[in-house]
Amino acid sequence: VQLQASGGGSVQPGGSLRLSCAASGAAWDYHAIGWFRQAPGKEREGVACIHLDNDSTDYTDSVKGRFTISRDNAKNTVDLQMNSLKPEDTAIYYCATDPGVHCGYFRASNLALYWDYWGQGTQVTVSS
Numbered sequence: 001v002q003l004q005a006s007g008g009g010s011v012q013p014g015g016s017l018r019l020s021c022a023a024s025g026a027a028w029d030y031h032a033i034g035w036f037r038q039a040p041g042k043e044r045e046g047v048a049c050i051h052l053d054n055d056s057t058d059y060t061d062s063v064k065g066r067f068t069i070s071r072d073n074a075k076n077t078v079d080l081q082m083n084s085l086k087p088e089d090t091a092i093y094y095c096a097t098d099p100g101v102h103c104g105y106f107r108a109s110n111l112a113l114y115w116d117y118w119g120q121g122t123q124v125t126v127s128s
Helices: 025-029
Strands: 002-006 009-011 017-024 032-038 045-051 057-059 067-072 077-082 091-097 122-126
Touching: 002 025, 002 091, 017 025, 017 032, 017 091, 017 122, 032 077, 045 067, 045 077, 057 067
Parallel strands: 009 122
Antiparallel strands: 002 017, 017 077, 032 045, 032 091, 045 057, 067 077, 091 122
């Protein structure tokens, strides 16, 4: 299983970015793919998650209404559309998956315990 995150960059507050997670191998046979982020000095946290069997989604409260997670079957990607970005969204963003978890685990406090396969991360900086 390989995951590769891309699409990060620098934007001003209120701007938009679209991240993509290219997933290969057995990832598409798993239950879910999630997006996570880690800001400097903070714990890694779950941002959004999509179930691969029915496309149901879940979001952390701080991004609801601003971020949208979706899958692109043609490109084999899971994308994160981020609108109305705020400085507090600045972080390295990662995508991850695991054969044994669903989106109920994307808010877990010890993410590494549940999510085994991680992409390399992409930096998102929101600053004026």
